[in-house]
Amino acid sequence: MPAATLPEIREAEAPPDIAALYAALREASGVPLVNLIYRHLATLPGVLPWVWQAIRPPLRDGSLAGARERLAEAIPLPPVRPLPTAALPPADRRDLMALVETYNRGNLTNLILLTALRRALEGAPAEPGPPPPRRPAPPGLPAPPPIPRLADLPPELAGAVLALAARHGGPGVVPSLYLHLAHWPGIPAALPDWLGAALDPAAIAAGRDSAVRLALREADALRPGLDLRDAVPGDQREAVLGALGRFTRQVIPAMVPIGLALRRSLTGDANLAQA
Numbered sequence: 639m640p641a642a643t644l645p646e647i648r649e650a651e652a653p654p655d656i657a658a659l660y661a662a663l664r665e666a667s668g669v670p671l672v673n674l675i676y677r678h679l680a681t682l683p684g685v686l687p688w689v690w691q692a693i694r695p696p697l698r699d700g701s702l703a704g705a706r707e708r709l710a711e712a713i714p715l716p717p718v719r720p721l722p723t724a725a726l727p728p729a730d731r732r733d734l735m736a737l738v739e740t741y742n743r744g745n746l747t748n749l750i751l752l753t754a755l756r757r758a759l760e761g762a763p764a765e766p767g768p769p770p771p772r773r774p775a776p777p778g779l780p781a782p783p784p785i786p787r788l789a790d791l792p793p794e795l796a797g798a799v800l801a802l803a804a805r806h807g808g809p810g811v812v813p814s815l816y817l818h819l820a821h822w823p824g825i826p827a828a829l830p831d832w833l834g835a836a837l838d839p840a841a842i843a844a845g846r847d848s849a850v851r852l853a854l855r856e857a858d859a860l861r862p863g864l865d866l867r868d869a870v871p872g873d874q875r876e877a878v879l880g881a882l883g884r885f886t887r888q889v890i891p892a893m894v895p896i897g898l899a900l901r902r903s904l905t906g907d908a909n910l911a912q913a
Contacts, residue, residue, distance in 0.1 A: 644811055646677035650784065656680050659690050666697040669744040670781040674814050675752065675885045684871030685878055693751045696863040704770035705856040706746040710898060712852050713845070716835040718899045720906035725832075730822060735904050740779050741815045742897040749849065749890045753857035756882040758864055759875070767855040786820045788812060798826035805830075805839050811889050815897065829900075836899040845895030850887055 647656055649672050659680075660672045680686045696702040726734065757764070788796055799820055803812045819825045830837045836845070870878050 644674070644678055645681040646674060647680040648677060648785070652680070656686060659686050662690060662694075666694065667744065667747050668775050668778060669747065670740060670779050671744070671785075673744045673748055674811070675748055675881065675890070678881060679878070682874050682877055682881075685874050688868065688871050689755070689878075691868070692755055692864050692866050695865055696751060696754075696860045697747075699863065700772035700774060701770050701860060701863060702747060702751060703773035703775065705750050705860060706743070707773060708770055709746055709750060709849075709852055709856050709894075710742070713849055713895055713898060715845070715895055715899050715902065716841055718833060718836060718902045721832060721903045723906070725828075726822075731904060734819075734822065734825075735901070736780050737782050737818055738815075738897055738900050738904060740782055741818075741893070742901060743776070743779070745890050745894050745897055749853045749886060749894060750856045750860060752882050752890075753850075753853050753886045754861045754864060756879065756886055757854075757857060758861055758866055759870070759879055759882070764858040764861055765854065767859055769859050770856065782818060783821055785814055785817050788817060791820055792823075795820055795823050795826065802826055802829060802837075805837055806842055806888075806892050807839065808888055811884075813889065813893050815893060832903055833896070833899055836896060842892050842896070846888065846892040849891035849894045853886075853891065 647653075649657075649660055652660055660676070663672055663676060664670055676686065676689070679689055696705075721731075788799065791799065799812060799816050802816045806813070816826060819829070835841050869875070
């Protein structure tokens with residue numbers, strides 16, 4: 639599938655029933671935007687209400703927050719240099735850090751939850767580790783600006799965004815973080831220099847595989863908490879499994895290490911900047 643054509647219902651264009659589910663997802667996850675996987679699932683008739691029913695309990699009881707924290711600590715990262723102070727004005731650095739944290743929280747949440755849902759639908763044998771510690775909901779994050787449309791970007795900026803996506807190979811999806819970074823027009827082209835080895839295609843593939851493997855344990859620990867009382871609506875089961883497979887095996891796990899590496903670079907903390 640071409641990178642720019644993945645069907646989705648954007649937040650600003652959602653009809654009232656979908657908008658209500660988007661609001662519930664934002665409130666329960668503590669993520670002030672609706673990630674692409676849900677915007678895509680909203681295009682499948684009846685699917686998003688079913689997904690929300692299934693994943694709501696772990697989001698609300700604190701177990702997901704503990705699993706998310708544990709997964710973030712377990713994922714290995716290549717060394718990342720602190721971003722020089724002069725690279726961004728203070729206000730831009732603050733806003734960029736908030737955006738990166740929004741994506742980190744969303745990607746970790748969705749990798750665990752949706753892997754659990756996929757494996758439950760597949761009937762995969764569960765191999766749970768110890769249950770995650772329950773954590774209170776983290777502080778809220780500021781709402782980010784709207785995600786730009788790729789077609790609306792100037793050609794040079796769109797090319798830089800697509801070049802970042804091309805480093806991932808395979809799934810043909812432009813990660814929303816890369817599009818969001820276009821609000822700072824110089825960043826997409828500068829990101830490979832900032833993150834160095836973390837954006838090498840081989841490192842992206844290795845980081846993706848590690849995130850997938852480590853997320854399985856957290857996902858299986860959460861599977862008993864899913865509310866799967868009903869079957870997937872209509873004839874959408876294969877479409878749902880296809881979307882969950884693409885996002886939990888490719889798109890999301892590839893972005894988890896990149897988001898965590900970008901957080902480390904932006905903090906400028908030498909202790910955080912180690913592998």
